[in-house]
Amino acid sequence: MSGEVTLATRLNRTVFQALPTPQKLYVLIDGVPTGEGVSVQMPVNLGLVLDRSGSMAGDKIRKLREAVKLVLGQLSPLDQLSIVLFDDHVDTLVASQSVTNLELLYAQIDRITDRGGTTMSKGMRRGLDEMRRGLAQDRVSRMLLLTDGETYGDENDCRQLAAECGQYGVAISALGLGEDWNMPLLEAIAGQSGGVADHLATPDSILTEFKRTVATMQGSSVRNAQLTLRLVAGVTPAAAWRVLPAISQLSQRTLSDRDIQLDLGDLEHGKGQSVLVELVVQPKAAGSYRVAQADVMYDIPTANLTGQHVRQDILITLTDDPSQVTPFVADVMNLVEKVSVFKLQTRALNEAQAGNVSLATQQLRAVATRLLNLGEVDLAQAAQHEANNLEQQGQMSAAGTKKLQYGTRKLTQRLDDLDG
């Protein structure tokens, strides 16, 4: 069986000018599970590891309880759930179990209250131990780790635990609430476990994010997806970016001098992923060529399918006649532009961290201009504001840094996804 994943490739033009120098072109590769066999709802093994330290008091803890109840409503008896609470102690609120007795679970959730300090590694340890009881080949496992502050003296333990989670196939969604959490640590935890980190600006966004994470897990019937690009001689990859569902740089594994491989992970039904690859093509005479073949390999555990393939040739046409060169393909270029803003923003934050204040300020101002061109007024103002902060105080604010870093990642998201 095949055809569960639809693969489409588009270039930033359809006809390019044949140049005497190397030239760069951009390829957008969309891999979307669309077939009937992949629309089943995946059973999930969800581990909630939640910060209930004193700083969570008030609206945060109320919204958290609400969000956990919302998640319960999305789960079925086939799903496995565990809930661990941490402050400087750790409690197992719900030991790993199938979601059958909703009333009892609701009552347990009402017992989530704030207290104490923050020792996150204890929560992660207990959370992983619980989740290991729910691991199964055809279940999507994910730990939702929520915190609003710094953990005390156990950062290395957290990193090691994240790597251990990754080995068990438990990706961590590391969610930082408010502005006082440790961004490099949550990024490392997400990265080591194969998950993602995100910024929840307000307690209200806990609900949206929890709901979205569970929906994504349930839609991920296509797993372990890998994109291989087989390039012809004279074509080299410059960079590869995941652009949907959010922007991130993909690390390339070089299989041979002409093959590169990118790990995509899970593909959500109907949404999938889009990847933007920058290729440098050496001079060629006018004509039509294949510059690469895209090959996505994937598994569908619920249908007992492994190592399925879908392939697509990436063709270019070069012409000597400038009047034959076609205009840019608008939607591809739009994504190229958003990725370039993300790149520039990342560089600016790195320069600021390295103490190169003047360069970082200039780059942030350029980011602001480019964001305005994209109609991203809010983010543009944040970039401008942080440029001013840098210039006047020599450093950026924690809130602004988080807003920019996580906001530019989501530049490509469609509005209906944001609402979801």
Place this chain on the structure above:
Amino acid sequence: MVTCPTCNAQNDPSAGFCDQCGTSLQGASLAPAPGVYSPPLNPNYSVGGVICPQCGAQVIPGEMFCENCGAALGSAPPAPATGGYAPPPLAAPPSPAPSYTPPPPVATAFLTGIDGQTFQLSGKTTYLIGRRDDVSGNYPDVDTSDAGLQAGVSRRHAELYQQGVQWFVRDLNSVNGTWVNQQRLASNGSEAINYGDTIRLGKWTVTFRI
């Protein structure tokens, strides 16, 4: 096996394109003219002569944005009828800042409607809000024509202006009135406005931001 007409590599008979150089193996029309093809250069070939107009860094032809400073490099394509992509304009080069200077007053303001439409205001000290009227030659800076007519916005309804760092809105004796955060201004009256304030002209509502 099929021999590639360009690089002479041997390919599987079912191959549509040469595995080695990508040349089409189907039909002569797509094959490049013999003798024109030059073998691939070293991938580390350094690009000469193409530089970013903003920062002077070397760039590869086809690159849309400078890797160094982020400047938009694409030249505008022939404008398609609809839905085309226009590259953003080149950002103004950053001015050198040898010593600290206090920031200038905020020179740019934004008005965002409830439908998300945003007007950017910069480069002037006073901005007219109203409806365009070609007959009388009235061309406001903030043209509400699309929605303004139904919402009761006058042709010359109100103006935004800046004194020092403070922004103000002034009603221009409008028929249906001007409000700031639910407070109606007197006819020809003005009111200081700050980030996040809501301005209503007739039934047309926008949020002010700097």
